[in-house]
Structure formats: structure tokens, C-alpha cells
Amino acid sequence: KNEVEQSPQNLTAQEGEFITINCSYSVGISALHWLQQHPGGGIVSLFMLSSGKKKHGRLIATINIQEKHSSLHITASHPRDSAVYICAVNLPNFGNEKLTFGTGTRLTIIP
Amino acid sequence: EAGVAQSPRYKIIEKRQSVAFWCNPISGHATLYWYQQILGQGPKLLIQFQNNGVVDDSQLPKDRFSAERLKGVDSTLKIQPAKLEDSAVYLCASSLAGMFEQFFGPGTRLTVL
Numbered sequence: 001k002n003e004v005e006q007s008p009q010n011l012t013a014q015e016g017e018f019i020t021i022n023c024s025y026s027v028g029i030s031a032l033h034w035l036q037q038h039p040g041g042g043i044v045s046l047f048m049l050s051s052g053k054k055k056h057g058r059l060i061a062t063i064n065i066q067e068k069h070s071s072l073h074i075t076a077s078h079p080r081d082s083a084v085y086i087c088a089v090n091l092p093n094f095g096n097e098k099l100t101f102g103t104g105t106r107l108t109i110i111p
Numbered sequence: 112e113a114g115v116a117q118s119p120r121y122k123i124i125e126k127r128q129s130v131a132f133w134c135n136p137i138s139g140h141a142t143l144y145w146y147q148q149i150l151g152q153g154p155k156l157l158i159q160f161q162n163n164g165v166v167d168d169s170q171l172p173k174d175r176f177s178a179e180r181l182k183g184v185d186s187t188l189k190i191q192p193a194k195l196e197d198s199a200v201y202l203c204a205s206s207l208a209g210m211f212e213q214f215f216g217p218g219t220r221l222t223v224l
Binding site for chain 1: 153211212214216217
């Protein structure tokens with residue numbers, strides 16, 4: 001069983017819709033990351049969280065440490081938001097710097 | 112500030128051939144990672160360097176994969192000989208020592224025919 005689970009695996013929505021992507025993890029973590037990967041392959045870090053909530057533009061990330069759950073929200077979605085969104089965590093058992101990744105959520109926004 | 116650089120961006124080879132990838136991390140980043148990302152999966156750590164020393168290579172298939180970071184800056188990852196199942200995107204990332212946030216390069220997409 002993967003230590004980091006994401007849902008849904010695939011998500012298609014119309015432009016302007018509110019998007020939610022979920023991430024659950026099974027053990028205690030040092031930090032959680034939301035990453036964006038476009039078709040070219042490169043990965044961009046969107047957020048790093050250890051508690052609470054962060055906002056950047058139309059993106060909002062929340063984390064509930066007790067429930068071992070995080071969500072990434074996109075408001076007023078746009079076709080350029082189409083990408084794979086990956087949740088990753090720093091697991092203390094493996095050393096703080098190392099990341100364990102979810103399998104990603106493929107988001108497609110239709111104009 | 113320049114990001115993590117990787118080359119080549121794309122490579123197509125036949126099985127049993129050799130291939131090498133190059134990574135130049137962000138200046139001052141002591142920690143360097145190589146990941147393998149197979150289509151539809153999340154990245155998998157192959158090897159982690161701290162300066163020019165190996166911190167973790169437990170998931171590196173050492174019979175065919177090798178990596179080095181001789182001067183603690185640039186790094187190369189080599190596959191010899193390649194197998195069909197090595198087709199993947201190879202990502203390089205770097206971070207400041209002891210910091211959680213990693214910065215990723217654009218990746219090298221390898222296709223083994």
C-alpha cells in the first residue's frame with residue numbers, strides 16, 4: 001500500500017469550476033508538498049505545509065495533521081491549470097529531506 | 112537565479128545501449144537527487160548525494176545504473192546496458208542541506224526501444 005494516496009486519479013472540469021484534489025497519508029510527517037507537473041516533465045513546487053492553510057493566487061492548500069489529510073483547491077479554474085498535481089511528504093523514518101510521492105492527479109480543464 | 116539544468120531533454124536508444132544524463136543543480140545546493148518517474152507513477156528516488164558523498168542509493172539498480180558527483184556540483188547518471196523497462200523521465204532535483212523543499216529540473220525523457 002502506497003504511503004501517500006491521492007484522489008481522484010483523473011479529473012476533468014469546465015473552465016471556471018472550483019477544483020479539489022485530496023491527499024491522505026498513513027504515518028506522521030515532517031512536511032507535505034503540493035507539486036505541479038506539466039506534460040514536458042518538469043516539476044514545480046506549489047506549496048510546502050506543516051500545518052494550517054496557505055494561499056497563492058487562485059490556489060489554496062490545507063492540511064489536517066490529526067486526520068493525516070491535505071487538500072489542494074483551485075478557484076476559477078483555467079485551461080492553463082491543466083497538469084498533473086502531485087502530493088509528496090517528508091517521512092521522518094527515511095530522513096527529513098527525502099520525499100515520498102503520491103501517484104498524482106491528472107487535471108484537465110476544458111474551455 | 113538559475114534553476115536546475117538537465118540535459119539532454121529527450122533521448123531514444125535501443126535496448127542494451129548505454130546512456131548518460133547530466134544535471135547541474137542550483138548554485139549552493141549541497142543535496143542532489145536523481146529520480147525515475149515511470150509513466151503514470153510518482154517519482155522514485157534512485158540516489159541522493161550530499162556534496163560528493165552518497166547518502167542513499169538503496170533503490171538504484173546497481174548492476175546497470177551508476178551515478179557520480181565528483182566535485183560536489185554537477186552530477187551524471189548512467190545506464191549500461193539499458194532495458195525496455197528503463198523508459199521513463201529522469202528527474203534531477205537539488206536542495207539546501209537539511210531543507211525540505213526540493214527544486215526540480217525539467218527532466219530527461221528516455222525511450223528504450
